[in-house]
Amino acid sequence: MEKREIEVISSQALGERTGIPSAQVRKDLSYYGEFGRRGVGYEVSILRRHLQKILGLERDWPMVIVGAGNLGRALVNYQGFLRHGLEVRAVFDSDPRVIGTYIHNLRVEGPEIMEQRIQEEEAHLGIIAVPAEAAQEVAERLITAGIRGIWNFSPEHLRVPQEVILRNEDLSVGLMALIYHLNYSIDRGD
Amino acid sequence: MEKREIEVISSQALGERTGIPSAQVRKDLSYYGEFGRRGVGYEVSILRRHLQKILGLERDWPMVIVGAGNLGRALVNYQGFLRHGLEVRAVFDSDPRVIGTYIHNLRVEGPEIMEQRIQEEEAHLGIIAVPAEAAQEVAERLITAGIRGIWNFSPEHLRVPQEVILRNEDLSVGLMALIYHLNYSIDRGD
Numbered sequence: 398m399e400k401r402e403i404e405v406i407s408s409q410a411l412g413e414r415t416g417i418p419s420a421q422v423r424k425d426l427s428y429y430g431e432f433g434r435r436g437v438g439y440e441v442s443i444l445r446r447h448l449q450k451i452l453g454l455e456r457d458w459p460m461v462i463v464g465a466g467n468l469g470r471a472l473v474n475y476q477g478f479l480r481h482g483l484e485v486r487a488v489f490d491s492d493p494r495v496i497g498t499y500i501h502n503l504r505v506e507g508p509e510i511m512e513q514r515i516q517e518e519e520a521h522l523g524i525i526a527v528p529a530e531a532a533q534e535v536a537e538r539l540i541t542a543g544i545r546g547i548w549n550f551s552p553e554h555l556r557v558p559q560e561v562i563l564r565n566e567d568l569s570v571g572l573m574a575l576i577y578h579l580n581y582s583i584d585r586g587d
Numbered sequence: 588m589e590k591r592e593i594e595v596i597s598s599q600a601l602g603e604r605t606g607i608p609s610a611q612v613r614k615d616l617s618y619y620g621e622f623g624r625r626g627v628g629y630e631v632s633i634l635r636r637h638l639q640k641i642l643g644l645e646r647d648w649p650m651v652i653v654g655a656g657n658l659g660r661a662l663v664n665y666q667g668f669l670r671h672g673l674e675v676r677a678v679f680d681s682d683p684r685v686i687g688t689y690i691h692n693l694r695v696e697g698p699e700i701m702e703q704r705i706q707e708e709e710a711h712l713g714i715i716a717v718p719a720e721a722a723q724e725v726a727e728r729l730i731t732a733g734i735r736g737i738w739n740f741s742p743e744h745l746r747v748p749q750e751v752i753l754r755n756e757d758l759s760v761g762l763m764a765l766i767y768h769l770n771y772s773i774d775r776g777d
Contacts, residue, residue: 452763453770467661474657476719476742477759483766521769529666546769548762552666562772564765566758569667572738573642575754576673579711579736580643582752 398441407438458483459518461544463535464526465490465498465505468550472524473500486518491531512542521545529553588631597628648673649708651734653725654716655680655688655695658740662714663690676708681721702732711735719743 398406408426412419426433432447433439449455460478462469465488472478473485488503489511490496496507506514515523523544525532532553539547546562549555557563588596598616602609616623622637623629639645650668652659655678662668663675678693679701680686686697696704705713713734715722722743729737736752739745747753 451767453766454763456770458766458769467657467664471657471661472758475758477757478762481759481763483759483762521773522765545773546765548765552670560772562765562768564761564768566761567667568662568665568756569671569673571754571756572668572673573644573671575712575736575738575752576643576648577641578752578754579648580646582750583711583735 399445403441405438405440406444408433411439454481458522459486459520460484460522460524461487461489461511461515461518461520461539462524462526463489463508463511463539464528464531464550465492465495465500466526469524469526470500472526472550473503485524486520487514489514508538511538515539515542515544519543522548524548524550525555526550589635593631595628595630596634598623601629644671648712649676649710650674650712650714651677651679651701651705651708651710651729652714652716653679653698653701653729654718654721654740655682655685655690656716659714659716660690662716662740663693675714676710677704679704698728701728705729705732705734709733712738714738714740715745716740 408419408422411417411422415422423433426439429447429451432443460483462472462485469488469490473488478485485503488500488505489508490505491508495505498505521544523539523546525535525539525547527535529551530553532549532551533555536547536549536555536557540557540561545560547555547557547564549563549565552567555563555565598609598612601612605612613623616629619637619641622633650673652662652675659678659680663678668675675693678690678695679698680695681698685695688695711734713729713736715725715729715737717725719741720743722739722741723745726737726739726745726747730747730751735750737745737747737754739753739755742757745753745755
């Protein structure tokens with residue numbers, strides 16, 4: 398909206414764009430403070446700053462990725478991360494044929510220096526993009542090295558200490574949702 | 588649960604596993620029919636069959652992927668799809684150096700035969716994994732060829748006819764959620 402030079406947006410318009418009822422938009426945002434104006438709406442630049450703060454994006458979140466297969470490589474290059482100021486600082490793989498190769502301008506490093514590099518980069522965020530059978534060991538090494546949040550793309554059900562934030566990403570979920578709607582659309586004969 | 592030989596599950600247990608209140612679990616499932624038993628729960632094998640039917644998974648959903656970059660390649664190999672019986676039948680790329688190479692046992696094909704191959708495979712589902720600037724044109728060709736549901740991994744905001752089901756996948760959203768929780772966890776000093 399800033400790019401399109403929209404200066405103020407109402408909770409109704411926010412609701413329409415997000416598919417969330419406008420009353421819920423107001424309620425949810427007011428939980429974090431009073432930064433809208435009754436009968437006017439939200440100043441876009443102020444709302445943006447607040448959302449960044451709410452999400453924790455005013456901090457730096459250096460990330461490391463373990464696994465330089467197709468998914469790991471795709472995540473290193475993922476444009477959406479950079480847009481939010483999020484940067485992958487190191488990528489590791491155990492395959493000697495992959496170590497030393499470059500993804501964009503990031504050199505793939507060996508697993509033996511993982512702990513050292515995580516500490517150097519002061520990374521708290523680790524992305525696991527290794528096969529299921531390697532994921533638990535990788536998670537444990539990441540946590541020992543100081544990683545506090547894990548984004549797990551492997552299908553492995555990881556066991557992590559309670560203080561570690563774990564998010565499992567199952568891409569099938571998005572596909573299921575799409576198929577559900579598509580199936581009904583075809584049945585209706587659209 | 589079937590694998591673990593659990594035969595019956597209560598809505599409470601389903602609620603705990605999914606993070607959804609058990610009353611909501613019962614309400615949501617009952618919307619599709621009465622396949623639970625009051626005071627007992629759901630027979631796992633029956634529930635599974637119903638869920639597959641609800642999601643539309645008893646049908647075949649042959650898929651095609653456009654874009655054989657890292658993300659496209661990762662999606663071709665994505666184990667989670669096969670687990671649900673979903674199969675990528677064709678993958679296309681415009682890069683002559685990529686056409687003819689193999690991802691697993693799928694040969695990357697050129698864009699000129701996209702329409703023909705979609706019709707041969709009777710594919711209704713198309714995955715867009717091309718750069719933003721190519722995405723709209725790809726979407727239009729897919730739709731003309733008979734694709735009814737598009738899973739868009741590009742950051743491009745696609746314009747599609749109303750009868751086409753479009754799902755945009757932004758991986759940053761998952762990362763934002765993780766950072767939000769991590770940020771609060773660090774502030775609390777966990």
